[in-house]
Amino acid sequence: xxxxxxxxxxxAGRREWTALGVLMLPLLLVSMDVSVLYFAIPFIGRDLxxxxxxxxxxxxxxxxxxxxLLITMGALGDRIGRRKLLLIGAAAFGAASVAAAYASTxxxxxxxxxxxxxxGATLMPSTLALIRNLFRDEGQRAKAIxxxxxxxxxxxxxxxxxxxxxxxxxxxxxVFLINLPAMLLLIALAPFLLPEFRSPSTGxxxxxxxxxxxxxxxxxIHGIKQLxxxxxxxxxxxxxxxxxxxxxxxxxxxxxxxxxxxDLVLLRQRMFGGAILANVIAMFATIGFAVFFTQYLQSxxxxxxxxxxxxxxxxxxxVLVLAPLxxxxxxxxxxxxxxxxxxxxxxxxxxxxxxxxxxxxLWFVLxxxxxxxxxxxxxxxxxxxxxxxxxxxxxxGAAAAVVESGTEFGGALGMAILGSVGAAVYTRGMxxxxxxxxxxxxxxxxxxxxxxxxxxxAVRLLAAAREAFTDGLGLAAFGAAAMMLxxxxxxYTVLRRRKGSTGSELGAALATSGAPTRSTG
Numbered sequence: 001x002x003x004x005x006x007x008x009x010x011x012a013g014r015r016e017w018t019a020l021g022v023l024m025l026p027l028l029l030v031s032m033d034v035s036v037l038y039f040a041i042p043f044i045g046r047d048l049x050x051x052x053x054x055x056x057x058x059x060x061x062x063x064x065x066x067x068x069l070l071i072t073m074g075a076l077g078d079r080i081g082r083r084k085l086l087l088i089g090a091a092a093f094g095a096a097s098v099a100a101a102y103a104s105t106x107x108x109x110x111x112x113x114x115x116x117x118x119x120g121a122t123l124m125p126s127t128l129a130l131i132r133n134l135f136r137d138e139g140q141r142a143k144a145i146x147x148x149x150x151x152x153x154x155x156x157x158x159x160x161x162x163x164x165x166x167x168x169x170x171x172x173x174x175v176f177l178i179n180l181p182a183m184l185l186l187i188a189l190a191p192f193l194l195p196e197f198r199s200p201s202t203g204x205x206x207x208x209x210x211x212x213x214x215x216x217x218x219x220x221i222h223g224i225k226q227l228x229x230x231x232x233x234x235x236x237x238x239x240x241x242x243x244x245x246x247x248x249x250x251x252x253x254x255x256x257x258x259x260x261x262x263d264l265v266l267l268r269q270r271m272f273g274g275a276i277l278a279n280v281i282a283m284f285a286t287i288g289f290a291v292f293f294t295q296y297l298q299s300x301x302x303x304x305x306x307x308x309x310x311x312x313x314x315x316x317x318x319v320l321v322l323a324p325l326x327x328x329x330x331x332x333x334x335x336x337x338x339x340x341x342x343x344x345x346x347x348x349x350x351x352x353x354x355x356x357x358x359x360x361x362l363w364f365v366l367x368x369x370x371x372x373x374x375x376x377x378x379x380x381x382x383x384x385x386x387x388x389x390x391x392x393x394x395x396x397g398a399a400a401a402v403v404e405s406g407t408e409f410g411g412a413l414g415m416a417i418l419g420s421v422g423a424a425v426y427t428r429g430m431x432x433x434x435x436x437x438x439x440x441x442x443x444x445x446x447x448x449x450x451x452x453x454x455x456x457x458a459v460r461l462l463a464a465a466r467e468a469f470t471d472g473l474g475l476a477a478f479g480a481a482a483m484m485l486x487x488x489x490x491x492y493t494v495l496r497r498r499k500g501s502t503g504s505e506l507g508a509a510l511a512t513s514g515a516p517t518r519s520t521g
Contacts, residue, residue: 016134019193020144023130024151025182026090026123030066031155036163036175043172050106057110060225065117066124067408068218072210074125074401075261079205081198082126082133087190089122094183101173128400132388133197139331142385146327149381150319153373157313164306209261212250217405219243224412227420262402266391274495275387276402278339280410281487282380285346285372285480288414289353292422292473293369299443300358300466314366318374326378330385336495339382343488345375350481354474358466372480379487386495414480421479422472429468443469 037044037059044050050058077085096115103109131148135141166174223239254260267273297308322345330338349371356365384403391399423442430440439446439461446465450458 011137011140015193019134020131020147022186022189022193023127024147025186026086026093027127027148028151028155028158029179029182030093030120030123031152032159032162036159040163040167040172040175043167044109047172048103048106048109050109054106054110058106058113061110062113062117062120063408064218064221065114066120067221067405067412068214069118069121070125070401070404070408071213071217071261072401073121074129074399074404075210076205077122077126077129079198081196082129083190083194083196085122086126086130086194087187089119089126090183090186090190093119093123094180094187097176097179097183101176103173124404125400128384128388128403130194130197132391132400133195138389141389142327142330142382143324145385145388146323146381149377149384150323153319153377154316157309157316160305160309161313164309168306204259206253206257206259206261209250209253209257212246212253213261216243216247216250217408219246221408221412224409224416227416232420266399267402269390270494272387272390272399274490275383275390276406278343278383278487278491278495279380279387279403280406280413281483281490282343282346282376282383283407283410284414284417285350285483286376286414287411288418289350289372289476289480291415291419292476293365295443295469296356296365296473299447300469301362311362311366312369315370315373318370319377322374323377323381326381330382334497335382335386336491336497339379339386339495340488340492342375342378342382343484343491346372346379347375347481347484347488349373349375350477350484353477354481356470356473356477358463358470368477372484375484379491418476418479422469422476425472425475426465426468429471430465439465 041055041059044058045055073085073089093116096112096119100109100112100116103112128145128148131141131144135144162178163175166178219239220243223236223243226233226236226239251262251264254262254264267276293312294308297303297311298305301308303311322342326338326342329341349368352368352371353365356368387403388399426443427440430446439449443465446461450461450465453461
């Protein structure tokens with residue numbers, strides 16, 4: 001007996017595509033807020049005089065809170081409605097932006113940055129989950145997620161550029177006030193363009209699971225970042241271990257709940273769990289190597305922060321070309337093959353960068369970065385689409401939150417591991433010099449020391465330090481290339497469609513209830 005073919009999904013029209021444009025506003029700003037303070041910190045330091053510890057918290061607390069609450073907010077959106085959560089988050093994000101702009105003490109700015117993280121945690125999974133609901137057709141959804149990924153990537157790159165331009169003309173609070181017009185526009189348009197979606201059978205919101213998920217993610221992310229900054233320390237490993245132990249308790253609780261915050265059955269599915277893993281590896285390489293690229297432009301080539309930020313936008317041109325091309329190819333052949341090709345292209349880009357020297361031509365460096373950036377965004381776009389396509393629509397919020405949490409974890413892990421590799425090579429390269437401990441530890445320490453030395457000694461010190469740093473960059477690029485090659489093999493062998501099984505069918509098999517409740521009010 002043959003099973004009748006399911007009717008084709010309804011195509012999205014002008015209203016849905018306009019709604020997608022509205023959803024890009026919060027996504028762009030939330031991703032920009034990760035990096036927008038890079039240039040503003042010196043001005044904040046002059047006005048608010050934070051201690052070194054307070055300055056670190058001003059920079060990091062936003063990302064910590066955002067990462068820690070993604071899973072909670074994704075599950076909450078499934079229960080109360082994704083549009084409602086999006087509007088609540090937009091209002092909170094806008095209000096916190098105003099408060100941050102006029103913060104008068106370091107403590108106040110830290111607290112408000114934490115509130116911005118809460119608002120961002122409501123916005124990120126809501127935008128991705130609503131895309132899952134707005135675009136039921138697989139081809140259209142792939143195009144929408146391509147745009148979503150490109151905007152998120154562009155936001156992280158544009159943050160420092162926008163910050164530098166604003167600080168040329170205004171005070172440091174302007175980097176926060178730029179959020180306000182977009183959030184007001186979102187609040188005004190979303191009720192008319194975005195239909196409400198909520199799951200009809202999600203049960204009560206489990207506060208214990210919310211607390212456990214927060215207590216899992218925060219220590220793990222914090223511990224990994226401390227490893228990246230300070231190297232192997234017992235307290236960092238203990239922090240990560242504590243987070244993993246709480247994560248085990250969290251997973252145990254999910255198994256006992258009738259309506260868990262994370263569907264473990266879905267997570268074990270090849271198309272969903274495999275796509276999440278591919279995304280983690282992609283962000284591992286992207287964020288882990290970004291630190292080297294920025295330092296190379298500023299500290300090796302001597303560019304100003306704003307100049308280096310502008311040059312770092314050049315590889316985005318490859319993203320704009322390759323991301324749509326990847327989506328088009330994925331409509332004709334198995335997505336796993338295109339993902340594998342994207343990872344292989346990224347592998348080639350990183351291998352290219354292993355040949356970078358202190359005096360390499362700028363076009364040579366930017367070409368390698370364009371290759372890996374374009375390849376990774378192709379792979380990430382398809383991984384995001386594969387993960388959301390495998391999830392039933394009523395669980396899109398929780399699924400989107402898991403996707404976002406994976407990207408945060410992968411980025412932190414990449415910074416720690418690739419950063420440690422580069423630091424070890426740099427230190428070994430400087431061991432043969434009669435330099436102080438600070439000089440042997442970081443390139444920044446070498447630059448500071450050189451400023452106090454006579455000219456001839458400074459030139460010799462800087463030449464050795466820049467050579468050692470570039471060697472570290474090359475080995476980090478080789479490590480990233482190896483990860484990309486592994487991801488390519490994984491995508492090709494594990495994520496291929498099997499006969500009689502597609503991502504949509506897997507998602508449908510997991511659904512325990514009907515379609516999500518939808519209203520236009």
